[in-house]
Amino acid sequence: MRIAWLSQAPFEWGSHVKIAKRNGITSEEIERVIESSSAPGWSKRDRAIVRAMDELHFDSMITDDTWTDLQEFYNDKKLIETGDTCRSVQDRRLLSEQPPAAATRRQHGLVGAVACLP
Numbered sequence: 001m002r003i004a005w006l007s008q009a010p011f012e013w014g015s016h017v018k019i020a021k022r023n024g025i026t027s028e029e030i031e032r033v034i035e036s037s038s039a040p041g042w043s044k045r046d047r048a049i050v051r052a053m054d055e056l057h058f059d060s061m062i063t064d065d066t067w068t069d070l071q072e073f074y075n076d077k078k079l080i081e082t083g084d085t086c087r088s089v090q091d092r093r094l095l096s097e098q099p100p101a102a103a104t105r106r107q108h109g110l111v112g113a114v115a116c117l118p
Helices: 004-007 011-021 027-035 043-057 066-072 077-080 082-096 101-109
Strands: none
Touching: 004 011, 004 027, 004 043, 011 027, 043 066, 066 077
């Protein structure tokens, strides 16, 4: 969700908001995604994840400080899989830059990022 917001990708954002709400994510939590990792209310783990997404989006790398924070919650295998996350984030950024067909947007009721805000 954070990458969709940072990319200002209405279709991606709207899709992820719908999925999040279906899976029990609250409007308050979604609002926090918009605000960034500095928003109050994040657990240390979630703050590190959101910060990592910001770093990947803006700098294409995770800083040592964020990596250290992530190591408190994930074993080496999971952290190594972060390489896959990096590729996924880059793919998501590229996808978000391509506008979907208008029919697909209408079909899913997605008319823009503002319409899907919590």
